[in-house]
Amino acid sequence: MNPATSLAVKDTACYSCDVSVSPALGALRSSGWFSGLSATALAQLASTASIRSFGSKQQVSLDGPWLGAAALVVRGSICAVRKTDGSRELTLETFRAGDFLVDELLHPDVALSSDSLVAAETSVLLLLPRQEFLAVTRTMPEVALALVREFERRLSRVKALAWGLATTDVESRLYRLLLSLARDQGEVGAGGTVIARFPTQRDLAGRIGACRETVSRIVADLARQGLLISQGRRLTLMPRFFALAGAAEAV
Secondary structure, three states: OOHHHHOOHHHHHOOOOOOOOOHHHHHHHHOHHHOOOOHHHHHHHHHHOEEEEEOOOOEEOOOHHHOOOEEEEEEOEEEEEEEOOOOOEEEEEEEEOOOEEOOOOOOOOOOOOOOEEEEOOOEEEEEEOHHHHHHHHHHOHHHHHHHHHHHHHHHHHHHHHHHHHHHOOHHHHHHHHHHHHHHHHOEEEOOEEEEOOOOOHHHHHHHHOOOHHHHHHHHHHHHHOOOEEEEOOEEEEOHHHHHHHHHHHOO
């Protein structure tokens, strides 16, 4: 069975870059998006691609021949941010390893939004020229269908953020975000659920539409209650936290 026929968005999250031949070809081989392509097609696509690295907090912008290119996150994470009227940044979306950035693929000459893409950490992107990527979607409808599923998932996430901003307080929104991070990235152990690469408090604040000081106060309060342990970028959520956060999520 062609692996791409059962491609789901979650498949792209399990991602490790094979660089045995070349960075671009290795990234394509390791991605579930392109698992149905032949070796010849992969090599041809890799010959047109480019690997780019971005430092933490560096803005990601594509221009020149890469305007409208599809960008596959190979390593790290990229945030779509927008400034509020008060010049505070709100993180609308976070793209992690295996995710695609294709918002301007169909209309490369039109500014679709005022969002900025910023690397949340040192990140690596695989850039695929617009025409070459569109050619893949024509020969592999499964890739186009996977993109539709990806946009549906992203729309649901933005709707959830908008609903949370309108109906819940900052504390409840933070609890829900921590639950989501625990489900997506956490490793359950005897001492609790460990999130090895936890976002900074500024990133957390941007994702829930709050200020960093408020998030810092809530996290510190949870730590004092023994509901979590913060050690640098490593966060451990204790079992009692889930009972507390579950009540907030049910509201």
